[in-house]
Every structure is written in C-alpha cells, then in structure tokens.
Amino acid sequence: MGLHDPDLMDRGHLRGLVYRSRATMPLEPAALRALVEAAALRNRRDGITGTLLARAGCCVQRLEGPGGAIEVLPERLRKDQRHADLQVVSDTARKACAFPGCPMWLQNQRPEPCAGCAAGSAAEL
Numbered sequence: 001m002g003l004h005d006p007d008l009m010d011r012g013h014l015r016g017l018v019y020r021s022r023a024t025m026p027l028e029p030a031a032l033r034a035l036v037e038a039a040a041l042r043n044r045r046d047g048i049t050g051t052l053l054a055r056a057g058c059c060v061q062r063l064e065g066p067g068g069a070i071e072v073l074p075e076r077l078r079k080d081q082r083h084a085d086l087q088v089v090s091d092t093a094r095k096a097c098a099f100p101g102c103p104m105w106l107q108n109q110r111p112e113p114c115a116g117c118a119a120g121s122a123a124e125l
Helices: 006-010 029-046 067-071 073-079
Strands: 014-023 049-055 058-066 083-093
Touching: 014 067, 014 073, 029 049, 029 058, 058 067, 067 073, 073 083
Parallel strands: none
Antiparallel strands: 014 058, 014 083, 049 058
16 A cells, blocks of 8 residues: 555545754755755655755755654654754644655755655645
8 A cells, every 4th residue: 555545545544744943963955965865765665755945954844644654753853863943833634645756855955846746835835
C-alpha cells in the first residue's frame, strides 16, 4: 500500500505536520542542499513528502505522509542537534497529499517546485 493509495487516504491515515525551528549552524547553500538530499532519501523510504523553507537561521517545514511515519518526527527532530526551539505549528489528518511525488522541496533554493511539487505552493504552507 503506497502513500497515495486512495484506501489509505479514505481511512484518514494521511497526516500533515508543520513545524518551525532555529538552525544551530549556518545554513550555507551547499550544506543545506546536502541536508535536503539526505532528508529526501529518508522521506522516500518512509513515504513522506514535503517542503522546507530555510532563511536567516529559521526553518519552517511542512511534511505529510502515513500517520505512523509523521507521528515519530517531532521527537526525532528535537533530538537532532541541528535544530533548536522546535515548535509544532500544526499536526492534522489530511485528505490529500499537497506535494505528491516530491520527497523534499527546498523553496528558498529553487524558484519553481520540482516536477512532483507543481501542485503545491508556498501559500499552502
């Protein structure tokens, strides 16, 4: 059963999480790209899609995926020493995936979303 399986969505197992945090290290472009690439690999494995906005040491991230995969993220992120002051802004059931096929879209590095993110927009954060 995949992330975009209609049965999964009908049963309310698609979950969305929005959090903000402060970076504990400089968000240099090369380091940020490497972080996003590593996150995209994990997200693909876990069936998670989402977008990240990182500017001036602040991060806002919107993620969505299977409830179990999303449920464990806040605690895992709080243990990640690259984050400080992590606050969950929203944690809700979702009816549809806003970023299908896009395991991680870094908004501040790319003016247009990746092909899989074309349906989502920054305004939806």
